[in-house]
Amino acid sequence: MASSNSLLSEMQFLCPICLDVFTRPVSTPCGHNFCMSCITCYWNDTPVCQCPICKETFEKRPDLKVNTFISELASQFMSLQVTDAHIWSADQQKASCGGAVLCDICTNTKQEAVKSCLECQTSYCDVHLEPHHRATGLKRHTLVDPLASLENMICKEHTRLLMLFCKNDQVLLCDVCAISRHVNHDVISMQQAYKEMKALLGDTEAKVQQMIQERLQKVQAMNESVKQSVTETKDVIANGVQDLTTLVSEIQKSQKELVKVMEEKQKEAEEQADEFISGMKQEITELQKTMMKLRELKQTEDQLCFLQSFPNSSLLPHTMDLSTFSFNRHAEIQHIRKSLSKSVSELKMLLNKMNTEIQKFSDDTDVSNNTMLRYMQQFEVDIVLDPDTAHPLLTLSDDGKQVKYSMGSGLWGIQNLNPNMFTEHLAVLGQRGFSSCRFYFEVFVGGKTEWCLGVATASVQRRGALVRGPGCGLWAIWFLEDKFETFSSPNVPVHFGKPERIGVFVDYNGGQIYFYDRQTATLIYCFTECFFTEELYPYFNPCDNEYGSNLDPLIIVPVSRME
Known part of the structure; x- marks a missing residue:
């Protein structure tokens, strides 16, 4: 498989977004490389056009073109990967499937083995097996059908074929091991153990598949929930902004109305006061004239002249009844001030309550649980x-x-x-x-x-x-x-x-x-x-x-x- 140099090359050909080998690679103005589709989707989902790696921001979205040099290198790299994977797969298949077991003694053209000797731990063709049929010492050896990787099939201690399996200790055994050390254990044949473990793998695979499906369903449900949450969040923001904007508009309208009413009332009060003052000035002038006449009449010593000059009507001129006029503008202003202050205080309390609810929503899980319960x-x-x-x-x-x-x-x-x-x-x-x-x-x-x-x-x-x-x-x-x-x-x-x-x-x-x-x-x-x-x-x-x-x-x- 790949060497350390190949691994370094592979890292260089991976897109930082999808973590796969480049497809239609492009280069940003800051010098970083991405798949065309990856960087396009990334920019489509972000409000600011910037590099995902160095975060450099571009005022105008760059017009990216496929980097043909990197594209050709990536294609060559993928070809080498496919070739290596094919060779490795072929070698693995050959090793696993095995095929015919060859004679370990043949030096030139290897002949197919007919028997394997457990004591010699060697496989023999017909020619090289002949001494085991003739020599007295070799006749006592145990011959079995040809076995590949014979050394792994032999008990290292008793030089016997591993044909049994201990379920208690999860180990392979020869017949001597089973009799000497695993008497009270659950010992079965290798074939039976193979079937049982294959079945166990099948059950486990089914469970894993079920777990995968459950998690895929959870992911799907979560994605749907996120989509719904996005929609609901947008609705809450839109409605909230609209309501608050309307509220601000109403407050501004009330502010203008307040200024208008107060100024009109003040103007009316000033006009009323001016009219009253003007009337008072006229009455003062008339009273002053009357006072001069009265003084002149009072100084007359001649009785006949005094009585002839004394007016027949009232001595006082016609004047306004001051008890019927009042100017209490201060009381009106104080009343509107208190009323306005109370309304503003109540509005502030409502705004504080709203801000508190918003703050609670941004806090920890306990508040989230409260929100969930309220829902x-x-x-x-x-x-x-x-x-x-x-x-x-x-x-x-x-x-x-x-x-x-x-x-x-x-x-x-x-x-x-x-x-x-x-x-x-x-x-x-x-x-x-x-x-x-x-x-x-x-x-x-x-x-x-x-x-x-x-x-x-x-x-x-x-x-x-x-x-x-x-x-x-x-x-x-x-x-x-x-x-x-x-x-x-x-x-x-x-x-x-x-x-x-x-x-x-x-x-x-x-x-x-x-x-x-x-x-x-x-x-x-x-x-x-x-x-x-x-x-x-x-x-x-x-x-x-x-x-x-x-x-x-x-x-x-x-x-x-x-x-």
Whole structure:
């Protein structure tokens, strides 16, 4: 295969983007080389035209042409690779397939071997095998059909053919090894071991293929989710920008209106004040004239003249009633100032709340879980328990929101026998089934030491014991003292803790079921890639007292929204 120099050449012919040998190579102005399609796609997906290697930015997108020199070198390199790979493949095939085993003694033209001697560890043709038939010492040697790589088929300790396999120690054995050191071990023939291991490889290959398919499906689902997320993110940005732009426009409009109204009111007040002042000045002039006349009249000593000059009408001129006029512009300004300040403060509070929500969204997983829970809670449904499905040892509250184990007696009475009831599991279903939708409900479990909660199909087995395994028609988590396991996989813990309130979310079409610790917004477990073909009913099992006092009920509670 390739030498170190070839490896260096191979590195030089790899495109930095696709990591494969150049196809239609082009060179950027900064001197780096890429496949034409790779650099074109890269620039199509980035807002700035720059080199992926050195990050040099180009104001104008370069008009790239295929570098014929690098293209010819890459073609020659690929030709050498194909030739080397062909030679290597042919040599490997020849070595693996083998063909006829040749005589180890022949010096000129090698003859085909007819036997291999385990003691001599040599293969012989008819001519060179003749001493083993004639010589007394050689007659005792063990002859077998011709074997390639004979030295690898012989036990180094006993010089016997390796024909057995120890499954305990995973080693090849000769018959002496099996008798002396592997008496109590599981020893089988090499042929049987070969078949079993081939079968194991087949099973493993099938599992690997299944794992590949599962991961491909996950990748596809993730890509679809990313695409959906991109679309939704663009919508949120567009709507948010539009709403905020509209809000800014409304604020600017209010600002202009405020300035306009305040200036108009101020102008009206000034005009009113000017008019009042002008009237007052006129009245002052008239009053001053009146005061002069009164002084002259007062100084008259002649009684006859005084009485003849005394006016018949009022001594005072006509004036404005000052009590009917008020100018309290200061009070109006203070009122509008307080009102405006209150409105602005409320708007600032709303903006701060919005900024807080945006900041929370950019924080850690706990906040993401809170966001996820808030999303799920919008699909809240009203769950009422179905007494016809309840086990005889369970009692239900009158409103169908609580169920507990009562050993045949309790505050709410014993359930009547019904063909739809569970006879083995201490379980009850909800009255309403769901399909082709999303739904969410919450259950208060308090300090119970054991319970089981989830969803079940309408056809779930109700008579006798329900087998715990995939395909049983029940997707549930089972709580035991301080740990969780799924109903379908017993004795396999999936979560630890002791929550008081559980949130259950089902995405029927998406094939997913989530269980959350409602207080801490922690995901307990999620069933994924489920395939539902019938309606799903909420499943409740308060369990018995196997792990201590456990008589408290499971309570379906209204959803309290996440803050």
